[in-house]
Amino acid sequence: MSEPGSGSPSTHASIAPAGPPAGATVCTACALLCDDGIVRRAEGRFERLCERGADAFGRAAAAATCPAATIDGRPADVATAIATAAGRLGGARRVLVTGLNDVTIEGVTAACDVAETLGAALAPADEDARHPGGPTIARCGEITAAWEELRDRADLVIFWGHDPAGSQPRFVERFVAPSLPHPRRTIAVGTTPLRAPPSLDHTHLPLDDDDDDIDLARLLLASILDRPRGVVSPRLEAAAAALHGAIDGARCVAFVTGRPDPHGLSRCGVIEIVRALSRRLPAFEIPLDASPLAPNAAGAALALTWRYGTAAGAPRAVAGSATPAPQGRPVDALGLVTAGGVDAILAVGRLPSRLDDVFRAQINPRGVIRIAPAVPDGAGEGVFLRCRELFDETGTLLRADGRTVELAGGADDSLPSAVALLAAIHERLVARTALGPEGGTA
């Protein structure tokens, strides 16, 4: 028997969640999304969490006294705050919808609905130019794999200019430190050594400057392909030779990347090396996100890609647009605001503090609408709507390696989800608009 849908939405809404085991909570303090920790918030007990994870849960407990909503610094009831938020957004000429890296994918799509209703610009809040994913992929491609493939297979792990200890503190512990049936080597290429546990068979190949890895990649690729190469520096020659030697002795090679790389030159170099290696042995890249406040950056990027054709967002969110954003012109939240192109902001999720400061300095504060579990230094002017902590949400997150992580809802459901708040604002906006979000041209 089957159910050929005949006009009604699916009745198969209940999917067994593939989330963490019973009693465990997904830690959303960083993009690693660890699901092996044990969290007993009432007892203040956090096992197998890193310091940042424990801090995040602790901070959440401390924020419990934060009001559910404020309007221009004064506590307000949620319905009034929603109406005020919709009114201010609907009355603005140039709205930016941002944040997005700290909410579920369902939250991102709800924010997109709001942006489309407003014809707003939409861009994730990235403090630094992180991986310029789209343009790099279009130019060079990429060969990536699951973090578990690194853990279970790679006997040579090369950290290319990036130490995940700062952004994903438990990455090495969970995916590199576990032993293989045969020895595993790790090599860090960069200006600073890897903060690695002593159990690793580890080598540091120091560079004088972050961008030296671009030249090193050229040398290494030429060496692998047995092509002539110009002399760059004896130090880089030696590093390339050491890397080539290690690769020749390996069965499976993984490159861990993630340093800020605004032009994509570093990453393209690695991609070319991986591609060359992949002809003769399993080789892949593990691109990590360097932003600490971006647990769902990959999910936000994915949803923006399916909505607008680019992970960077859209200069004007239009439902069903057949024309993607032009290549090489990513939407930059910070740039839009500092250029004076915005007179109201809807920020969903926590923001990097620098962005928060810039937004407050550049925009009439009454036009700043925040949906977040808490805001730094209390809410001033503008509208603040308090939502659940991300780890208490129900919904979907995406690891940077493409694995989904399902959040099954946490202990605290006394606060609304970000999705519910966005939906309420959206409903208000649609009701304000004569035509609503429907209609348009293919």
Place this chain on the structure above:
Amino acid sequence: MIPAPPRPRFVLRGGTIHDPLHDRDGVVDDLWIDDGTIVPRPAITAGFAVVDASGLVVMPGGVDLHSHIAGPKVNLGRQMTPSPTGQGRSAVPTIGATGCLYAALGYTTVFDAAIATGAARLAHLELDDLPILDKGIYLLAGDDRRVIEAAARGDDGALQRLVATAIHAGRGWAVKVANPGGNLFWRHGRRGDHHDLDTPLPGLTLSPRGLLDRLATAVDALGLPHPLHVHTANLGLPGNWRTLEETMRTFEGRRAHLAHVQFHSYTGGDLDEDSFGSGVEQLAERFNGQPGLTLDVGQVLFGDTVAMTGDSEAAAHLAHATGVPWASHDQHLAGGCGVMPIRYREKSLIHAWQWAIGLEWYLRLADPWRAALSTDHPNGAHFLAYPLLMKLLGDEPFRREAFARIHPAVRNRSPLGGLTRQYSLQELCILTRAAPARIAGLPHKGHLGPGADADVVLYRPDADLARMFAVPARVYKGGELVAEDGEIRARPRGAVMAAIPTPA
């Protein structure tokens, strides 16, 4: 929540109806629609609005049973092919544009043909944003390690439970297998040694043929509406017609659907480009004699597009051969994929062969009810090229002109030049609506009889079939006018279709 408006009652008066399921071939008649469904002429017609359809061709909404519109590899494709200027149309449209463009083309139902089980939840989130169309996904359940182990043990009960669980949890419509067992070969370093169907999988006694056999048995035992959807081994490789022939042999006396057969119908050997050619004549003869088999072609049309496949071995082969940017994820794992841009050129020997082989398949089909028109969007071409493909099939002089422009070696050797068959409007209606609906297992789609969904398309008759099919005059989805002369009029949500496994 804003309540949905009531769906209208109306009659499409005096259209020229093509409804192959009910043997109506160009019959001028009325079509009565009430609450999203086609109904018999009511005894009391008061309250039915009259829509003049006289002079227009009336067909059911198009059904695309093999496309790639959502999921990780499609999004990689979107990242790989942003419009260089922002003005052009991407080879991989956004999900919203996908729904609008399909609907404006007269298509009302679409299936994504390859979603890894682990990506099903994401794919459904994405499909929630696909407007207008009814939609479903085929799950790559045959890649799962536990499925392969159960098949290797011959434990059909466990295999059925695993497949049923995958379909239920992933809200799938069908089970797809892509390069059966391929990632096991690949993972164990067998690259360049492309396997046949009878080489045991590494470490197991199970062969790819055995896996196909067990999976097809499980799919049938579970009563899934669509048979096992088979992308067989050796996609794109010279000489692979024998693999497809062996695949057909595997399913003698039973049902299976063969995906994008064009990519699996090549003669020739690795080192001899001149021996590359068409194996369609032998394959079509076998296919026509095995009534349980159905197929889609995966037609190549010339121009820019993006190749994307869950068969990461095939993608790697193509990437290394062409040197184009290549995105690959989880290359050696279940659910892996490969994506790259591709430009099909008339003057390329290989591309011209692919174009000719696809057309040859359509023209050698004894029964169009067993085939679905497809380009394997976006692999062979964008779905917006369907009207061109319909013209190539329905306008023999036009096809002959196109044939005269392709690579001369193909002109000299391809049997296509000698095939003069020309599809009628009714046969094109079968290929694009009636047959794919029946093959997919959709009794409410692909026809205009009472009880069918009121997915109806009105075309202006035109001797230029490409022009006629490119811009329908009107498209109704569930009785609602969704597109008119290429303009979107409404964006209903459309339904997600999920099968319910029912073990016997």
